[in-house]
Amino acid sequence: MSLKDIKHPILYSTMTTLAYNINKKYYNDKHYMWCTPYFGSDFQSPHFTVPPSSSPIEIYKLLQNEIDGSDLHNVKIKLNRTGIRKGADIMLKLGKIDEEKHNEIVAISKLAKDQQFRPLLCVISRLEAVPYYNKVDVKDRANPLSHEYIVSDLPQSAFDIIKIG
Template identity: 30%
Template sequence: MPSLLLYSTNPRLKLMIQEEHRRDLHYVWCSECFDSALAPPHSLRALVGSSSNPADIYRGLKAEVDSADKHGNNFTRIAGSLSVLAQKWYIANEIAEHDRDEILYMLMEPTPRLWTPLVYVIPRDAVATRLKPVHPSKRSGTGREFVMEDLRRDEFDVITL
């Protein structure tokens, strides 16, 4: 039975960038449970790998924020990804040069508050037709993962733990 909710962990900075510079449409990678380690053993939900497990991403990023570790794996990966995307969006004329500059500035001056991890809680029903299953070759494990390319802000709630 499909889960009622989907979960995704993202830093506050990403939420801000999507709100301010991507017309409040959010690109999220999501899973069917918050913590695959707590899912029933042998279920598909338990087989989501650590690098896609929202709980592990949350804990990892929070530890890096708490210890002000600007070279942590999560921090490096997300900062790298967002800087590449800012340049890509700019080259593709999807954002203006000043938008790109503002995104890059926020990455250049990392302040802990902007990197606070947030959990997106997404009621599945409202977005079911737009959910894209991630190809098995790109999953972190054998458990199901999904991508939403155009999640609206009124389609998910944001919580911190």
């Protein structure tokens, strides 16, 4: 379903503080996010929303629990470190950053302490996101029935950040 066709006025995403700050410093305050019009998962509803792995609140809780628990086997933080490096690789290939900035981002992603991966809940205006979105292919969604979107180069003026707790 096109982002233009959904009725929800808000999209939600969770990003880490480190990813936010890298976007701000190295990518001219332009942000890349997977998002959904659903804040959480509702498995009791006959209308499928998103599974926990795509639920902004579940992702938020998981990141926060890995930090609070000093979990040396953290999965979500490791995935975010890798995602930051993949993003830097893409931005280098696109010519949006140079080799020096790429290497800095890679080093930062490796050296950052777990606390720098504190979660941030992003509340995005659907209307503001329309020019920046791509629909996620069915094969790449957490569930084939999920409503998932990617926004790229989204300016920070198009969303608010909420820190829970």
